[in-house]
Amino acid sequence: MTRAADLPEVSLRLLEIFAAMMRCTTTVETAEFLGISQPAVSAGLRQLENQLGFSLFERTGRRLTPTGEANDLFEEIRPLFGILRSFSTRARDIRSGRVGRLRVMATPPLGYSLGPRALQAFHVARPEVTISYDVRRLENVLDAIQTGQADIGLVLNAERLETVNSEIIQRSQMVVLMPEDDPLAEGAFVTAEELTGRQIVGIDQASQLGRLVAKGFAQGGGQYRPGIEVRYCQTASALVADGMGVTVTDPYSAEPYLDRGLVSRPFMPTLEVSASMLTRKGVPHSGLLLSFMEELRRQLNRSR
Template identity: 50%
Template sequence: MSETGEGAVSLRLLSIFAAMMGGATTQEAAERLKMSQPAVSNGIRQLETALGVTLFERLHRRLQPTEEAFLLFEEIRPIFPILRGFEARARAMRSGLSGRLRVLSTPPLGHSVGAQALGALLEARPEVNVSYDVRRLEHVLEAVQNGAVDLGLGLGLESHPALNVEVVARVDMVCLLPAASPLAGQDHIRAGDLFGDGLIGLEAESRLGQAVRLAFERDGAHYAPRVEVRYCSTAAVLAATVPAATIVDPFSAALRAPTLVERPFAPACSVPVALFFRRGVPRSRLVQAFVTYVRAALKDFTAEAAAMPAEPTMNGPAG
């Protein structure tokens, strides 16, 4: 808004007026408002011209408020706490300390490292509000693309024609099987070991299901699961209740039932851990902070997995 001309009153002019009404000299007001002394003096003249009212009179080399100034200041006094609150909230949003974050993840990450990252974010930034959910990968990608969420998390995808994809880690699929299984005594499980063992497989149309199928083909093994499911978490639940072996991501395996053991799977079936962002949209500091926490959670998960001893089996320690 223009600061000259009849009726043109800006927040900048009102801020100068408020500083002067606090008993400050023009020099003190200039220092408080981080502007020059002439700018303060000019601002007062502009405000008086816009209002058609004399607000200050010079007395003993100071500008003294007139009676009209006191009356008008009482009218606008409630504005300034609101304005200060608005400015503080804007600063917090710029620094990532406040605002709203929208995250959508596939279940393996959403129930593990994504949840851990969210907890760290909320603890460090109590003013942040979050929308957080888990869906199928195609729903995550769609939500990121149409701007319904700020970022997505998923497994098995390295690129996308309409999104920015940031691969933050690579993990190997693992085998879960009942502790009572004869295979539980092995230090690793090959695809060929699972033939005819009532395998619980992942849906062939899913990316992780395709990766497992290719691993079987590389090992020259026939991939013929007796049960097919969409999610690794479902496969892990069924492996404990059917019971049978299954190949899942390590995040889902970490939440396994105590009746199951985890073994490395061969041939290696590596899948990317990726973050998805809408193209052309700059990342806010809040989004970048969450990404930092995700990376830290992944690092912790990897370190814990490497340090975890093999589960005991019916025949003694594995391997």
């Protein structure tokens, strides 16, 4: 059995010089190809021959002609450089965010509006990227980011988040979604008092946005008594589209229904909400994640 100590210690750099020399005809040409000096090429070939214990090239004038042994060795290592080229290409693609796996989680308002638009554009440009996408409640998104189960979270919130990195990408305000022939649609905005006594589809007050709406009615002097209460703003918007009243919702959830006989007007008093990107604290952003974050900003700029 051949012992490891009996094998020549050949470095990858020496093999690279050898392979380049097999493709070129002179040490000068090889040096130009590798971007090193001609003496470095000559020294590398001599070192490789010393380690192997036999000659690889015969000098013919100014050219070096490969020996039979050199040709045999070159055929052995040819696949290696194909692997190295693939490795370099893969590393470049990873660095530029063109391959890999991206895990995205969002709350419903952004999960059914901004998220799909950004993912569609992102996936067209990077078809080799594997994407995991899920729409959950805020507490589920926060937990996934904190534990590393998701790379990025897209949330609509009105409260400060301390346990994750949070970047606000757009500020907006809650709106009243109603039929376009509703008398309140004639105004530039709708107040809490004007909604008192109306059939309101409300948001579950156990949620952040539900608490925000209830607070707005209290501040505006209106009575908040929803006849129907749902968990998500999207559900409330869908019920309004089916003629079940009006709702105070976020503009992202209202948007898909604005071409279906409904209109939206700002709710007064102003209830501000922020679209934010969440990432895990203490974890550097990958090239893939940075590319997706840029696509999110691009989509928001287009919609303004």
